[in-house]
Amino acid sequence: MTIEHIKKVGVLGSGTMGGGIAQVAAQSGFDVLLYDINTEILQKAFGKISGFINRAAEKGKITREEADAAIERIITTTHLPNMAGCDFIIEAVPEKLELKQSLYQELDGITSPHVILATNTSTLSVTQIASVTKNPGRVVGMHFFNPVPLMKLVEVIGGASSDEAAILTIIEMAKRLGKTPVVTKDVPGFIVNRVARPFYLEALRLLEEGVADHATIDRLIREGGGFNMGPFELMDLIGLDVNFAASVSVYEAYFHEPRYRPSLLQQRMVESGRLGRKTGRGWYEYGEDEK
Amino acid sequence: MSNVLVIGDGPLAYEITETSKLNGHGVTPYFTNERGPDFSHPYINVEQIVSRSTDLILEAAKNKINYWYTHGSEYPKILTDIPILTLLYTESATHISNWLRNAPNVIGWAALPPFEKAKAVEIMPGLQTNQATLEAAQQFFTSLGKEPVIIKDCVGGVLPRVVASLINNAAYALMEGVASAADIDVAMKLGTNYPYGPLEWADKIGLDQVLGILEGLCEAYGEDRYRPAPNLRQLVYAGHWGERTGRGFYEYP
Ligand SMILES: NC(=O)c1ccc[n+]([C@@H]2O[C@H](COP(=O)([O-])OP(=O)(O)OC[C@H]3O[C@@H](n4cnc5c(N)ncnc54)[C@H](O)[C@@H]3O)[C@@H](O)[C@H]2O)c1
Numbered sequence: 001m002t003i004e005h006i007k008k009v010g011v012l013g014s015g016t017m018g019g020g021i022a023q024v025a026a027q028s029g030f031d032v033l034l035y036d037i038n039t040e041i042l043q044k045a046f047g048k049i050s051g052f053i054n055r056a057a058e059k060g061k062i063t064r065e066e067a068d069a070a071i072e073r074i075i076t077t078t079h080l081p082n083m084a085g086c087d088f089i090i091e092a093v094p095e096k097l098e099l100k101q102s103l104y105q106e107l108d109g110i111t112s113p114h115v116i117l118a119t120n121t122s123t124l125s126v127t128q129i130a131s132v133t134k135n136p137g138r139v140v141g142m143h144f145f146n147p148v149p150l151m152k153l154v155e156v157i158g159g160a161s162s163d164e165a166a167i168l169t170i171i172e173m174a175k176r177l178g179k180t181p182v183v184t185k186d187v188p189g190f191i192v193n194r195v196a197r198p199f200y201l202e203a204l205r206l207l208e209e210g211v212a213d214h215a216t217i218d219r220l221i222r223e224g225g226g227f228n229m230g231p232f233e234l235m236d237l238i239g240l241d242v243n244f245a246a247s248v249s250v251y252e253a254y255f256h257e258p259r260y261r262p263s264l265l266q267q268r269m270v271e272s273g274r275l276g277r278k279t280g281r282g283w284y285e286y287g288e289d290e291k
Numbered sequence: 292m293s294n295v296l297v298i299g300d301g302p303l304a305y306e307i308t309e310t311s312k313l314n315g316h317g318v319t320p321y322f323t324n325e326r327g328p329d330f331s332h333p334y335i336n337v338e339q340i341v342s343r344s345t346d347l348i349l350e351a352a353k354n355k356i357n358y359w360y361t362h363g364s365e366y367p368k369i370l371t372d373i374p375i376l377t378l379l380y381t382e383s384a385t386h387i388s389n390w391l392r393n394a395p396n397v398i399g400w401a402a403l404p405p406f407e408k409a410k411a412v413e414i415m416p417g418l419q420t421n422q423a424t425l426e427a428a429q430q431f432f433t434s435l436g437k438e439p440v441i442i443k444d445c446v447g448g449v450l451p452r453v454v455a456s457l458i459n460n461a462a463y464a465l466m467e468g469v470a471s472a473a474d475i476d477v478a479m480k481l482g483t484n485y486p487y488g489p490l491e492w493a494d495k496i497g498l499d500q501v502l503g504i505l506e507g508l509c510e511a512y513g514e515d516r517y518r519p520a521p522n523l524r525q526l527v528y529a530g531h532w533g534e535r536t537g538r539g540f541y542e543y544p
């Protein structure tokens with residue numbers, strides 16, 4: 001299906017990413033059908049989304065009319081067969097292969113084969129998700145970044161079986177949502193989560209070696225290199241557990257490529273419960289208001 | 292101010308020459324490889340380029356052995372009192388001092404282009420470095436409006452080592468056809484907020500310099516994690532060293 005035919009977008013999963021995608025799609029003029037497993041979750045998600053949109057109106061970023069129209073364009077459902085009315089589907093359910101695969105199999109019997117299915121997976125293989133469906137050609141990766149309304153980047157991932165036309169439609173779709181698409185192969189970590197690994201891993205190495213303490217390393221990266229945040233500050237923000245898990249996953253996925261070898265020191269930090277801002281302590285300590 | 296001899300073969304050397312002049316230093320530049328590979332200088336006798344009025348030697352060169360390895364049994368007299376600030380992309384300060392008969396007037400430093408934007412510079416005393424040399428290095432970078440930050444002597448320092456590793460990793464992704472150079476750079480700027488994409492940054496630093504850092508790390512640590520991407524090496528062989536040669540990962544018509 002080409003971009004001109006897309007009016008109604010289905011979003012599966014109304015969590016951090018699904019909610020953000022639904023918001024951006026509605027604000028970009030699409031009708032949105034937001035799906036999740038129960039109504040409480042959907043109500044919460046809808047409350048959050050309308051809250052963000054209303055705040056944008058209060059700040060004068062959009063008009064009141066635009067805000068009301070965007071909120072009105074979002075409908076929620078717990079009934080997957082309702083996705084039959086959507087021209088494009090973006091999936092943002094939890095990062096579990098079997099869960100994603102079974103949803104895609106159900107969609108085989110619900111949607112027209114021309115409807116593109118975009119997965120927001122961060123670490124799974126698009127090729128593998130697509131492999132269980134009747135039409136693997138229509139399954140393409142569309143990797144948004146958190147928070148979706150603020151982050152401009154979308155990685156468009158062509159799996160081994162993805163149709164060229166479907167990839168092109170996703171690129172157009174990303175642009176319609178006000179994003180900058182980049183095209184990548186279906187490799188673990190895609191571009192960003194792969195290429196960024198040494199930012200953390202080399203910094204951890206330097207710390208383990210005693211070249212400098214974590215605060216000095218952060219400062220040299222910021223003040224010497226012009227980065228907005230140093231690697232240790234960023235790990236604290238992301239969560240040391242999340243960051244460590246990402247390194248382990250990339251390391252495993254590349255069959256123990258030495259460039260991606262995780263840090264023992266970071267593992268100990270995770271084991272000790274110093275996970276970063278969210279626990280009040282990671283590499284740095286945080287007050288109540290900084291969490 | 293002081294008379295500085297700047298020895299170098301890359302954008303950082305050219306830039307620091309300008310910054311030193313702007314800050315009132317008398318600067319004598321000694322450059323090689325300004326337009327790419329230059330095969331005419333296999334061995335440079337620093338004794339012959341340094342003058343009696345030189346107060347400080349700022350070196351930012353790869354192939355340092357061509358400058359600093361002392362062939363004679365004696366430490367060259369003229370070099371004994373002058374602080375030698377050597378850029379630690381490829382060896383540690385301790386190692387370079389060793390070439391100069393364990394000279395105490397050798398100290399390491401590290402930064403990356405664009406030097407203009409750097410607010411801090413890394414200073415790395417070797418095991419042999421004396422206090423006077425450390426102070427001279429601190430004073431010099433302070434005079435350029437940069438904050439000197441002392442860290443432990445090592446190859447690549449903090450910033451060059453982290454950025455060279457990012458560049459290497461991006462080069463592998465490019466070689467493997469994961470995405471185009473432009474898409475890799477855009478992704479890293481928008482997805483992680485980096486000041487430059489790793490490949491465009493490599494073109495500013497000089498691909499020869501980046502390869503030097505990676506080879507230096509390989510040599511110092513003997514670990515596979517630093518092995519340079521083959522496509523980076525190929526570009527260096529071809530003389531595609533980045534912005535200054537008109538071509539690197541990108542072309543600069
Ligand atoms: N959080 C991030 O920073 C981020 C960034 C990029 C991509 N991703 C990817 O996006 C996806 C979603 O991540 P998230 O952070 O939004 O997770 P989340 O936990 O915030 O949201 C997941 C949502 O899916 C719902 N859900 C669970 N089972 C479901 C089912 N069977 N059918 C429909 N919905 C179901 C949950 O109720 C929840 O609302 C994952 O694949 C993740 O890897 C996350």
